[in-house]
Amino acid sequence: MSGIYSEDMVVGDTREFGSHTVEEEEMIEFAKEYDPHPFHTGEETDKESIFDGLVASGLYMSSVTQRMLIEHLFRDSHVMGALGMDNLRWHHPVRAGDTLSVETEVVETNPINDDRDIVKIEITTSNQDDTEVMSFVFQTIFKRKDEL
Numbered sequence: 001m002s003g004i005y006s007e008d009m010v011v012g013d014t015r016e017f018g019s020h021t022v023e024e025e026e027m028i029e030f031a032k033e034y035d036p037h038p039f040h041t042g043e044e045t046d047k048e049s050i051f052d053g054l055v056a057s058g059l060y061m062s063s064v065t066q067r068m069l070i071e072h073l074f075r076d077s078h079v080m081g082a083l084g085m086d087n088l089r090w091h092h093p094v095r096a097g098d099t100l101s102v103e104t105e106v107v108e109t110n111p112i113n114d115d116r117d118i119v120k121i122e123i124t125t126s127n128q129d130d131t132e133v134m135s136f137v138f139q140t141i142f143k144r145k146d147e148l
Contacts, residue, residue, distance in 0.1 A: 004077035006109065006117040006142035014105045018068030022056055024096035030060045056094040061134050065125045068102045069138075078143035080116060088136040092127070099128040107137065115144050 024042075031040030035057035039049040094100065108120040119142045125134040 005145035007145050009106045009119045009142060011106050016103045017072035018102045019099055020064050021099045022094055022096055027056045027060055027096055031057045035059050051093050058090040061094055064100055065102055080141040080143055083139040086137040090134050092131050092133045094133050100125050116141050117144055
């Protein structure tokens, strides 16, 4: 079988990929459905919030990042699921017109059983100015190519 297995996820390995330009309409529609704070929906753009205008929801940024991870890393891998995200942080506001990309670094691998490992991957999402906008550690479960 082809694709990325646990053995291919070596501590220290990094990957950079993705490009998603944030569209105002998409950002607002997401917020109206899932995170309807006024500073995410455009109802509070008169500088009343600490953000000085419309900003993307952190949940939207997480979803965009997840999409890029699937398209560029997980789709061609033997990932079997995830245990969660650790240390999720939104470092800098994202606005309409920003272009987001992702960098990953494998930070730890641990066996679960004979055919799979937990692979911890540090995820960093940045904008077009290389400003870090979000980070977290993803605990994923990868199938092992060669069973123990």
